[in-house]
Amino acid sequence: MVQRLLLSSLFLCAVAPVFADEPPGGASAPADVKAPIDAQAPVAPAAPPKSAPLDLGDIRAFTAVYSLVKQAYVDDVDDHRLMQAAIRGLLGGLDPHSEYLGKEQMEDLTEDTTGSYAGLGIEVLQVDGSLKVIAPIDDSPAERAGIKAGDTIVRIDGKPVQADDVDSAIAQLRGKPGSPITLSVLHEKQTTPVDIALKREVIRVASAGGRLLEPGYAYLRVSQFQAETGAQLRKRIERLAAENKAPLRGAVLDLRSNPGGLLTAAIEVGDEFLEGGVIVSTRGRIKDSEMTFRATPGDLLAGAPMVVLVDNGTASAAEIVAGALKDNHRALLMGRRTFGKGSVQTVLPLDAEHAVKLTTARYYTPSGISIQAAGIQPDIALADLALSERDSDPSPIVGERDLRNHLKGANEGNAVETPPAADRDLQRDYALNEALNALKALALRAPHAAAAPGKG
Template structure:
């Protein structure tokens, strides 16, 4: 549908014609309206009811609300300190309507539409931050892997107070988001307030062209794979399939288990979340969505075929796992396909649809809630992991000369057959275990995965009895 500019008098005529903005086939002539300076007074004087008007029928606009809107519009044009263009006021009114709905609905102009395309294609210029607006503040959902934001140590839950010394306030949140992006190579300073901290800290970052590889993977140990999905883009499903096949080949035999890391994954495309879930499920419901319009009611089912051949799976989540990441986690948990470990997820249980207005304008509108296979909406509550882990980091113990004394520390002790030189690591300690793992959650996930693999391993059949006979 193509939109064309509408003058203020015509807009008011349409509003008063039917109350529901429903224009008849032959529109009535616009009524004679006073000048802008007298609109509010005229509305108050004309046809003033003696009693409070009855509420408008469902689907129609209350005329009293129309009067208030036009009165406010008139007063702004008449009394505001500087002249304001009608177009600017109407654009602000549109944005205000959407801001009042929920944090994820918004009016998209050309630049915002381009940004949305960049996010789903995996390439844009900025810092690598996924942010949301909440209670008039700009909060970090998650930094994207291997970006300036991730390397600078920005964490989920951080609040951005200033950008290049410009305060982030409730009335400039959209502008603040735009300021995070810009030409590569330019520095930007963020003033960050961390959860639990009393004072903010300034962090300097340099913008880059962010090319987000949404899937990475490696072998943690022979037989055990690590799969990291940082964002759900258009190619994420096919990239994950290729990565699993490559790791299977590198391992030389079917994998004994895998860890799927969805921590600090801010989400992305619903279709990609369904594709990834289907890749790891052999059957069952993936997700259902329900809204007010028929098109919003959908149900997605897994198709036969599990890329991991039913090998044990552990999924890592945290408070930065949101939206599409929660769809995958919920599908794998409710279908008893994976064990979830970590912290409660973000809790974004809504679906947004981009509704085109014209070539350069659209609405990103929340049109549905999604439900996990068990029929639960995780909106604002998140997904609770099966095994909760604190946000800890492991480090090696400092050498303490008074701890760990044993026989070999005694002077003139008898040498043992397996004794090694002082300072050397015992021969039976694998190199990977000599230092403490830097990722506590991943280390714990690997331990649990090995236990699951042992449970799955079939018991060795009893040895066949040797036959004997006499000739």
């Protein structure tokens, strides 16, 4: 069986053929759309390395405790439950990312890393005991049926959504592709809910997107690293270049609050912006964990400058990309120190429905640095600030022409005011504003090539 490595962030869940990890602080994760995570596919267990014989005293202590629980615990506990707890405790005591995976966890991991699941394409959230629609996914059954952000789902197949059992209602939104479901939806500013009949489909959640901030300057966002992230990013860059009607002069790559994902996806994305050099290397106790991944010729931006935005939520696979672009002097990193998740997990199947996710290696940036628990320090540190509008109008005197009786200029009538930023996010996002300013400065120093070579 082919080995795949799993890079997870702060929290991880998993599934059989592919795996993923949850974003840090995932308490408010959307319901129908699950936040994707880190992932990899199962690998056959390697022969265990030779070690010291097991201490008989430890075996006696374990069996003694086991016996005491069976005899004296307040409730009767069956052997299966105790053995499952012992396995989870054994792995949980190693590090925060090693764990025992049951059938549900393995299914969740597959969904998270592939970015696809069977459902309606609604991002929902529990708000005061009700099921609020955050947003429908483009071209999903929910969007086509007219469900909009701000709507409230009050009944599912005729059964009211109970405030004390919203999780169960959320689970009902998923199901087999093609299966029917009827939602009673209360639209915003309406007093009577309407029944909407839908059919579940396979929903694919895009993990990469982008737009033009200004002519020539692109904003690229990767929310996590899934199987299709590289392809999605390539298509987006090509679309933006076509929209710009000229090669891009530079790009901001936003990896903030990106919890990680597939190692293979991180390598693919890093390779898209590098002409050569090491992307990442991994080292562990077993031979299969010793690997080095190198970039191939071809840069989607043809050498145009890049600024990468990072913060303390940039973790795991996202840190691999940030580290590769920084160490290869391909991009300027701006923001805050990254999370510092520098270990690799491998999923070792036990049977068809159970597996062990085990930390098997550390990864190293191209400069040979382990970022485990240290993170990556940005080239330019930014405070966690937000932009706000003026409380009062600016001074009426903004230039010579505003002074009374000023000397008339020959070109005074041709003076043009600098237009405000067209991108609304730029008006609110301090870090993005600073990144664009830095990108423009870099673009002045580095003339852009005429065409962007592709990867073969």
